[in-house]
Amino acid sequence: MPHRNISPDSPIGIFDSGIGGLTVVKAVQACLPSERIIYFGDTARVPYGPKSRVTIRRYAREDTEILMKHQPKMIIVACNTVSALALDVVEETAGDIPVIGVLKAGAELAARRTGTGKIGVIGTQATIGSNAYACAIQDQNEELEVISKACPLFVPLAEEGFIDHPATRLVAEEYLAEILGRNIDTLVLGCTHYPILRGMIERIVGPGITIIDSAEAVAGRARDLLREQGLLNCGSSKAVPHLLVSDLPQKFRELYRLFMGTEMPDVELIGL
Amino acid sequence: MPHRNISPDSPIGIFDSGIGGLTVVKAVQACLPSERIIYFGDTARVPYGPKSRVTIRRYAREDTEILMKHQPKMIIVACNTVSALALDVVEETAGDIPVIGVLKAGAELAARRTGTGKIGVIGTQATIGSNAYACAIQDQNEELEVISKACPLFVPLAEEGFIDHPATRLVAEEYLAEILGRNIDTLVLGCTHYPILRGMIERIVGPGITIIDSAEAVAGRARDLLREQGLLNCGSSKAVPHLLVSDLPQKFRELYRLFMGTEMPDVELIGL
Numbered sequence: 001m002p003h004r005n006i007s008p009d010s011p012i013g014i015f016d017s018g019i020g021g022l023t024v025v026k027a028v029q030a031c032l033p034s035e036r037i038i039y040f041g042d043t044a045r046v047p048y049g050p051k052s053r054v055t056i057r058r059y060a061r062e063d064t065e066i067l068m069k070h071q072p073k074m075i076i077v078a079c080n081t082v083s084a085l086a087l088d089v090v091e092e093t094a095g096d097i098p099v100i101g102v103l104k105a106g107a108e109l110a111a112r113r114t115g116t117g118k119i120g121v122i123g124t125q126a127t128i129g130s131n132a133y134a135c136a137i138q139d140q141n142e143e144l145e146v147i148s149k150a151c152p153l154f155v156p157l158a159e160e161g162f163i164d165h166p167a168t169r170l171v172a173e174e175y176l177a178e179i180l181g182r183n184i185d186t187l188v189l190g191c192t193h194y195p196i197l198r199g200m201i202e203r204i205v206g207p208g209i210t211i212i213d214s215a216e217a218v219a220g221r222a223r224d225l226l227r228e229q230g231l232l233n234c235g236s237s238k239a240v241p242h243l244l245v246s247d248l249p250q251k252f253r254e255l256y257r258l259f260m261g262t263e264m265p266d267v268e269l270i271g272l
Numbered sequence: 273m274p275h276r277n278i279s280p281d282s283p284i285g286i287f288d289s290g291i292g293g294l295t296v297v298k299a300v301q302a303c304l305p306s307e308r309i310i311y312f313g314d315t316a317r318v319p320y321g322p323k324s325r326v327t328i329r330r331y332a333r334e335d336t337e338i339l340m341k342h343q344p345k346m347i348i349v350a351c352n353t354v355s356a357l358a359l360d361v362v363e364e365t366a367g368d369i370p371v372i373g374v375l376k377a378g379a380e381l382a383a384r385r386t387g388t389g390k391i392g393v394i395g396t397q398a399t400i401g402s403n404a405y406a407c408a409i410q411d412q413n414e415e416l417e418v419i420s421k422a423c424p425l426f427v428p429l430a431e432e433g434f435i436d437h438p439a440t441r442l443v444a445e446e447y448l449a450e451i452l453g454r455n456i457d458t459l460v461l462g463c464t465h466y467p468i469l470r471g472m473i474e475r476i477v478g479p480g481i482t483i484i485d486s487a488e489a490v491a492g493r494a495r496d497l498l499r500e501q502g503l504l505n506c507g508s509s510k511a512v513p514h515l516l517v518s519d520l521p522q523k524f525r526e527l528y529r530l531f532m533g534t535e536m537p538d539v540e541l542i543g544l
Contacts, residue, residue, distance in 0.1 A: 044317070044327050045316070050521055050523060051316065051521050052519050055518075125521075126521075152428065152432055153425075153429065153432055153434070153439075155428075156424065156425055156427075156428040159424075160424055160425055162443075165442075166442055167439040167443045168439075170437075170438055170439040171434075171439045174439075246327075247323050247327040248324055249323050249327075249398075250324065250401060251322060
């Protein structure tokens, strides 16, 4: 039953540790162009990937509370690290508002797509260390085999704009070599920054491997769930996302352009 | 006049945005082996380098307050970013306890060492963007010329242990090319992580350029100031540093070993 304060016109709340979750905003906009989106990026404490479970869970609660003030009809956890280590915290804080995380959506899609049953997953230290992707994929089918690899340098390389740089290629070849030796046919991009490096990753893994972008997967899952609940926004206007951030660094505008391909709208800076 | 609660036996407080400031701890231990050191690393909010001035100043106040609870006889700001953007905040919070920052110490040493009067400085986005090294060097002698370059990938590369990696070499060559074209004879490592990559940097810049490690510079400055104030600890015991952190990630032990070359002692986790 839908929550008493929400309607098809309520916004979809999306949050991430920083700016990476904008890849999810972009995918949701492409899939659901009439939806109002409110996005929170915790730019004052980014990144979450190298931090501990305890700290990530505390941040996840605070991030959810910020979005809840805007009465969303759904919360999308764009951060793979939070999806891996603190989805229960988000669900508890969101009460009866549905919560979906990039991780489960990506895991479900990978399980559907694989033919050989061998799936590779790349992500941050915390996401990979948690083993959450492997668990979520094996929840779908326990015979699937998951080979995971943490790729900590992909986020800073993407943010530095080293998209087609030879240094990025060297790092990516080294990170991916281990996974590629294991005959996977599907590779999950288990971090919101990685779609920025998708071209490079595709060239290294070759055409025989299907890339799963968890951002696209979660957008499809959001559409299905809103439809089921009668909460799709059927208007025809195209809304600009409402952006909240905990810090507004000098580089933000440039990163927004890198992730969204458009100029940055107004941004609201909030204290934590 | 020394503060009423402090004595030669009081600790030296040192803080940094994360673990990088351990290079300062190591330099202070080498220079002042009998001093008790209390170190705070803000590992829950690291890194500061890509964040805004407002946020860095707020964090600097909170970090100083944490150290002040331990009644230090001196505070050393091991973080170049805080030294560049918030030294006044630290001084205000520390009251009559002397505060010294890595930045001024490194700038003074570089100004003394240069022969040609052309000095290169490398650091984080925030440090270089603030122009604080250039100002501090020109405070010593306004005819000195300063050429600066932000090197945002050096911190993640060092933390990933890519010390002698070809990718690090490619990145370093690209970052340093601009500076090397300008005939500097002195290069300041304006970030506490960079001493980890010193070997690589030295090989690229060649023997004609003197490297200034701000960590060593600040340790020398601390010794001189404590001597002047009659606050040197003349004991002969060698103390293990007391470590405080705001987050204790999985990788902390490994990073401690990388920075200090010894096994990690007990660490105290504190809430912010």
